[in-house]
Amino acid sequence: MTVTEGGVSVADGAVAADSSAQDVAAIELVDVAKDFGGGADSVQAVRQVDVAIRPGEFFSLLGPSGCGKTTTLRMIAGFEEPTRGRILLYGDDMVGVPPYRRDVNMVFQSYALFPHLSVYDNIAFGLQRKKLGKSEIAWKVQQMLEIVRLEGKERRRPAELSGGQQQRVALARALVNQPRALLLDEPLAALDLKLRQTMQVELKRIQREVGITFIFVTHDQNEALTLSDRLIVMNEGLVEQLGTPHEIYEQPATKFVAGFIGTSNVLQGVVDRIVGARAVVVPADGEQVLVPATGLRAGQQVELTVRPEKVVIHAGGEVPAGERSAVRGTVTDVTYLGTSTTYTVSRGDESELVVFQQNASSPTAAARPGDIVWLSWLPEHSYVFASASHDSRSPDTAAAS
Amino acid sequence: MRSLRSRLAPYWLALPGGMWLAIFFVVPMFFMLSLSLQTGDTLNGYQQTFHWSTYSDVLSGYHVQFVRSIIYAVIVTSLALLISYPMAYWIAFRAGRHKSTFLFLILLPFFVSFVIRTLSWQFILADNGIVMGPLKDLHLLPQDFHVLATSFAVICGLTYNFLPFMVLPLYVSLERIDHRLVEAAHDLYAGRFAAFRRVVLPLSLPGVFAGVLITFVPVASDYVNATILGGTHTTMIGNIVQTLYLTNNDYPAASALSFTLMGALLLGIFAYARALGTEDVMQTAAAR
Numbered sequence: 239m240t241v242t243e244g245g246v247s248v249a250d251g252a253v254a255a256d257s258s259a260q261d262v263a264a265i266e267l268v269d270v271a272k273d274f275g276g277g278a279d280s281v282q283a284v285r286q287v288d289v290a291i292r293p294g295e296f297f298s299l300l301g302p303s304g305c306g307k308t309t310t311l312r313m314i315a316g317f318e319e320p321t322r323g324r325i326l327l328y329g330d331d332m333v334g335v336p337p338y339r340r341d342v343n344m345v346f347q348s349y350a351l352f353p354h355l356s357v358y359d360n361i362a363f364g365l366q367r368k369k370l371g372k373s374e375i376a377w378k379v380q381q382m383l384e385i386v387r388l389e390g391k392e393r394r395r396p397a398e399l400s401g402g403q404q405q406r407v408a409l410a411r412a413l414v415n416q417p418r419a420l421l422l423d424e425p426l427a428a429l430d431l432k433l434r435q436t437m438q439v440e441l442k443r444i445q446r447e448v449g450i451t452f453i454f455v456t457h458d459q460n461e462a463l464t465l466s467d468r469l470i471v472m473n474e475g476l477v478e479q480l481g482t483p484h485e486i487y488e489q490p491a492t493k494f495v496a497g498f499i500g501t502s503n504v505l506q507g508v509v510d511r512i513v514g515a516r517a518v519v520v521p522a523d524g525e526q527v528l529v530p531a532t533g534l535r536a537g538q539q540v541e542l543t544v545r546p547e548k549v550v551i552h553a554g555g556e557v558p559a560g561e562r563s564a565v566r567g568t569v570t571d572v573t574y575l576g577t578s579t580t581y582t583v584s585r586g587d588e589s590e591l592v593v594f595q596q597n598a599s600s601p602t603a604a605a606r607p608g609d610i611v612w613l614s615w616l617p618e619h620s621y622v623f624a625s626a627s628h629d630s631r632s633p634d635t636a637a638a639s
Numbered sequence: 640m641r642s643l644r645s646r647l648a649p650y651w652l653a654l655p656g657g658m659w660l661a662i663f664f665v666v667p668m669f670f671m672l673s674l675s676l677q678t679g680d681t682l683n684g685y686q687q688t689f690h691w692s693t694y695s696d697v698l699s700g701y702h703v704q705f706v707r708s709i710i711y712a713v714i715v716t717s718l719a720l721l722i723s724y725p726m727a728y729w730i731a732f733r734a735g736r737h738k739s740t741f742l743f744l745i746l747l748p749f750f751v752s753f754v755i756r757t758l759s760w761q762f763i764l765a766d767n768g769i770v771m772g773p774l775k776d777l778h779l780l781p782q783d784f785h786v787l788a789t790s791f792a793v794i795c796g797l798t799y800n801f802l803p804f805m806v807l808p809l810y811v812s813l814e815r816i817d818h819r820l821v822e823a824a825h826d827l828y829a830g831r832f833a834a835f836r837r838v839v840l841p842l843s844l845p846g847v848f849a850g851v852l853i854t855f856v857p858v859a860s861d862y863v864n865a866t867i868l869g870g871t872h873t874t875m876i877g878n879i880v881q882t883l884y885l886t887n888n889d890y891p892a893a894s895a896l897s898f899t900l901m902g903a904l905l906l907g908i909f910a911y912a913r914a915l916g917t918e919d920v921m922q923t924a925a926a927r
Binding site for chain 1: 817819820822823824825826827828829830833834837838841842
């Protein structure tokens with residue numbers, strides 16, 4: 239445990255992260271909630287968030303608009319005070335400390351660059367407030383300009399820069415202060431797709447270079463999965479799941495997560511029997527889905543998920559063999575996408591399954607619309623949702639992309 | 640053909656305003672210039688004699704009132720700025736959804752005639768009026784104490800009457816400031832005062848410039864406040880022009896005085912614009 243000074247004792251955040259503070263979270267939110275407005279009009283933006291972010295981590299808050307992710311970030315920055323709970327920065331409670339005394343810096347969604355100041359003065363702003371010497375400021379700003387690759391642009395005004403360059407200035411302006419955590423509020427949202435992809439790579443490079451904890455807010459699942467070491471998926475002010483991108487994608491804990499991240503197929507069925515470590519769920523007669531038996535009992539109604547790329551389509555009357563989950567349906571749509579083909583398979587209960595098939599093998603036995611086919615997948619690719627309490631909430635525009 | 644028409648469109652649109660300015664401003668200016676160089680009187684008529692010494696005569700005769708007008712205008716503009724800035728700031732940043740209500744309240748006095756408003760100040764400041772009367776009855780003020788007919792009364796009236804001219808441009812420039820810039824300043828270790836000085840103030844300077852301009856110029860040439868609230872020692876240049884023109888029928892002198900005032904104000908504005916209006920000055924004011 240390190241005991242850190244409160245207030246603006248700066249600069250050694252990244253150092254502390256490497257050495258003694260391994261067991262202390264860089265940022266820890268304990269039972270944090272935020273209500274806006276009072277009385278009957280009060281809106282619960284954040285209902286409950288508990289999370290510990292490790293030093294040096296690239297951590298994302300992912301969720302649809304209005305899920306409370308930006309409010310959570312603003313509470314860490316100090317622009318909003320939580321209604322309940324504690325926000326710890328390396329063990330020190332930050333609640334009640336104004337933003338200008340918190341050793342975190344923010345990159346705003348629209349950058350919020352000072353329009354009346356040059357690039358140099360924008361970047362130097364924080365250092366000037368901290369009363370650093372002129373030569374030290376000049377040196378640090380120059381170093382930062384190199385990191386974000388804006389050398390030679392220091393005399394320009396923000397309005398004279400492109401969107402991507404403004405983005406870099408915003409990043410440099412925050413990073414030059416060597417904060418203990420950098421907060422990024424959808425920093426790439428205003429950029430076009432190509433620039434966004436370039437900036438994603440840049441962000442990752444810069445984060446590795448400076449070694450500062452990044453807390454990144456986004457509604458873009460691809461961005462979150464690509465960039466993060468770990469992330470939380472938020473919905474309606476609650477944390478749906480915390481995990482690595484791999485865990486979140488492969489083992490969505492709730493129906494919401496399954497729907498929000500990538501495309502998911504959701505099946506319903508009754509637990510028929512428990513066989514060893516596996517439960518056999520029967521969605522319909524003759525079908526079976528094998529899932530881990532943990533916490534399940536026979537006769538229980540469950541919902542489970544499988545990713546489209548895990549599913550094998552058995553065309554031409556072939557029947558799946560071995561210990562696999564297997565369900566049946568009628569092909570309603572086939573979309574050829576070059577490297578892969580997407581099949582939509584309709585089931586008796588009016589639910590649909592989407593299947594992605596790589597076009598690696600020769601397409602001798604390709605399924606056609608109208609074919610009745612078997613679909614199968616390995617037992618480890620299905621997950622039963624943790625609870626049914628989130629049923630009423632479904633992600634808007636869920637299965638997009 | 641079509642492109643020619645669309646290229647001419649802006650000029651057509653500017654025509655009514657341009658004509659208005661030409662007929663009611665530029666032409667009368669020439670009349671006034673010509674009049675200021677004539678000699679004669681109302682009975683025998685005026686001749687164009689290019690009598691330039693009218694200018695030196697009015698300057699030597701009325702330089703006291705001239706300087707007094709400028710001093711009053713400086714004081715009133717400063718007071719109006721000091722009172723208006725916090726007001727505009729509060730409405731722009733703190734009034735939330737009641738912004739338009741407060742703006743309306745500031746404009747409300749405009750719905751009452753300028754002269755009536757000034758007369759009510761006379762009523763308030765009267766020697767035995769609603770403020771002074773009770774204070775004198777309680778012997779808190781000497782019986783011969785008076786506010787009317789002093790510079791104080793004139794400056795009060797002018798400040799009150801021209802306050803909205805200062806508040807509105809300030810409000811507009813403050814309201815345009817993105818609140819996230821203030822948050823960004825706080826995030827970068829600027830406390831409330833530093834955020835104001837480094838971000839809000841420099842970004843509101845265009846509003847300060849406009850407000851000072853449209854307050855200073857009419858205040859310097861106002862004559863109503865000095866007439867109603869002032870006395871013999873508070874005469875402003877506007878009063879002199881009025882007297883010369885309407886009472887003495889000395890049209891050349893009145894015109895020469897008006898021209899001198901206009902020239903002085905224009906010079907002042909150019910100097911002021913050079914000092915404050917350019918972007919470079921704004922930047923240095925903000926950065927250091």
